Amino acid sequence: MQIFRTRSVGLLATLIASVAIPNMGLAQGIDFPTTCLAEADDLINDGLTDLHNMMYIxxxxxxxxxxxxxxxxxxxxWGVAMANFHPLWPGGPTPDETERGIAAAAALAKMSPESALxxxxxxxxxxxYAPGHDGxxxxxxxxxxxQVSAYEANGDSxxxxxxxxxxxxxxxxxxPDRVKINAEVGDLLDSLHLIAPDHPGVIHYAIHAYDNPPLKGRGLRYAEIYDKTAPDAAHALHMPAHIFTRTGDWPTSIDLNRRSAEAALKVSGDIVQTHYVHAIDYMVYGHLQIGEPEKAAELVAEMMAIPNHQPSxxxxxxxxxxxxxxxLEEDKWAEAAALSKDMHSAIPWENFPQTVAMHSFARGLGAARSGDTESAQGAVEELDALHKTMTDRGQNYWARLTEGQILSVKAxxxxAKGNDDLAISLQTEAADLEDEIGKSPVTPGHVLPARELLGDLLRETGQPEAAAEAYRKTLALSPNRARSIAALGQLG
Structure with a gap:
């Protein structure tokens, strides 16, 4: 159904109005009407709450x-089928999740639900789960x-x-189109929030809608309440940090992610849930921005020592x-160049070429900035191969991000060869590309922004004013980044 995807202002207003009808009342949390037995009905509400909090396990x-x-x-x-795919998360479900989802869908297909909803x-x-889909x-x-059709037919839900x-x-x-669409979705969620102020899905999805530089201010009110709405859900504790990262509020982000990591460990069993490492990455980023590399290193060491991470x-x-x-945040180029290609044994890295690309990028950049152009060129070749894999798999966002990484290493x-004009041209192209596509919600920030690297290059080649402009543009997208702030201070 394309009508919701090509949202017109008139239809959006109609859909917003449709949820604000008198018989809905002021909803508190989750109270989903089912035709199931009472004991099952209570569990459905619990499951739906976890589903909206993206606590899929x-x-x-x-x-x-x-x-x-x-x-x-x-x-x-339905809930089991839904819990085994994750619409907003990059990457698809694991084979085990797919198997369980298909089994649940097969059982569901034989049933005749008693209500239209x-x-x-x-x-x-x-x-x-229908057959015949291409990927x-x-x-x-x-x-x-x-799902949009379900809403259009059940506007009071x-x-x-x-x-x-x-x-x-x-x-x-x-x-650029994403910001416009997110703002429109945000309009709908804002209207829902007036009706259901404690609904976890409304609050959660609003944070996702506003998780971009132009809309971050609209997300603050949701970031300030989500952890209180779901104080035991690891992902709910983490999500406000998406907005606080956008505003550069590092202490708040660190505290939320500390609580999220602790909550994730409490519910982890045979495997440590991804919510833990996701929170740790945000904490590491935050500690580095406030000049606490030792604390960041301790967190990384603890995380890497855990053998049984969820392979997601x-x-x-x-x-x-x-x-x-x-x-990279500390300019340790020689150490970056010397990184081992062996990565954590819990992860089937062949499934996630975009994450391996970051590793190749770091080694290549470290080598190039250490003067080892041969090793740097080897990393470029690795990135080229990974880029092809991503392109073949239809991972277009990550493929484009890798193009920027390739351009940066080449720059x-x-x-290192003394070709400064070409270097600046390549790094400018990388910065423009990266700024255009933005950062994924999976990360608090790129491992080193291309625009910031352009500032480094311009500073090294004796162009302080242009370098300062590059750092300021970096800070416009990533407020309070320590490395750009320090560079501007050195430039005076």
Whole structure:
């Protein structure tokens, strides 16, 4: 369904108005109406709360217990199917998650839900698992279309509206158009928040909608309350840090992520949930920005010593990025160049080429800035191969980000060779590309911003005014970045 994707102002106003009808009342938290037995119904609400908080492991457990309490409860099997794919997270589900999701969807397909709302939600989940889709993104698009249809047919349901907002965020294109779409989704979520001030999905998805530089101010009110709405959910404790990272409030971000990491460890069993390493990466970034590299290093050491991390994309990203931040933020180029290619054994790195690319980038940049152009060129070749893999897999955002990494390493190779004009041209191209595509929510920031590297290059080549402008532009997108602030101080 394209009508929600090509949102007109008139339709948006209609959809906003549709949720504010008198019979909805002021909702508190989650109270999803089902036709299941009472015991199952309570568990559905628990599972739906965890689902909106993106605590997918806990959500699946809740929905599984609901199915045990009522084998004819369609929403229990819907919940298990939903808990095994993650619309807004980069990367697709693991093979085990896919298997469990398919099994739940197969059971759901044989049921006949007794309410129109249950049927609409079931149709949306089944759209994801339907055969014939060409890849994961096609499945997400199919789910999103059906989830929006569920909302349009059930305009008095907060949960239908919240999931429609999530669907819109999950399918928004990259680049400048994303900000416009996120703002429109934010308008809907703002209206829902007036009706349901404690609804975790509304608060959570609003933070995601406003997690970009132009809209960060609109996200502050949600960032200030989400941890209180779900004080035991690791992801809910972490999410406000997305906004506080955008505003450069490092102490608040560090505290939230400390609480998130502790909560994640409490609910981890045979594996340490990705919520832990995700929070640690944000903490590491924050400590580095306030001049506490020792604390950042301690966190990285503790994280890397844990053997049983969840083998997810989020886990791979944090386990790859955090050690690199310690070196690149501190200009430890020789150490970056000497990094071992061996990475954490818990992660099947071949599944996550974009995270391996960060490692190659750090080694290549370190080598180039240490004068070892041969090793740097070897890293470029690695990045070229990884870029091809990402392109072949349809990972377009990460492929473009890798293009910027390649340009940056090449720029510093040219600088080492004395070709300064070419170096500046390449680094400028990298900075423009990276600024255009922005950062992914999986990261508090690029392991080293291309625009900041341009500032370094201009400063080294005797262009202080241009260098200062590059650092100021870096700070406009990433407020209170210590490295850019220090560089500006040195330039006077």
């Amino acid at each position: 806990e959500a699946e457990a809740d929905f599984t217990r609901a199915a045990e309490a009522d084998a004819n409860c369609a929403m229990a099997f 249950e049927q609409a939600f079931s149709d949306a989940a089944l759209a994801f 994961y993104r096609a499945r997400i698009n199919a789910w999103a279309d059906a 907060i949960d239908a509206a919240a999931f429609a907002a999530l669907a819109r965020l999950a399918t928004a294109p990259g680049g 994309f989020g886990g791979a990203y944090a386990l790859a990025a955090s050690p690199l931040r310690l070196l 510093w190779i040219e600088r």
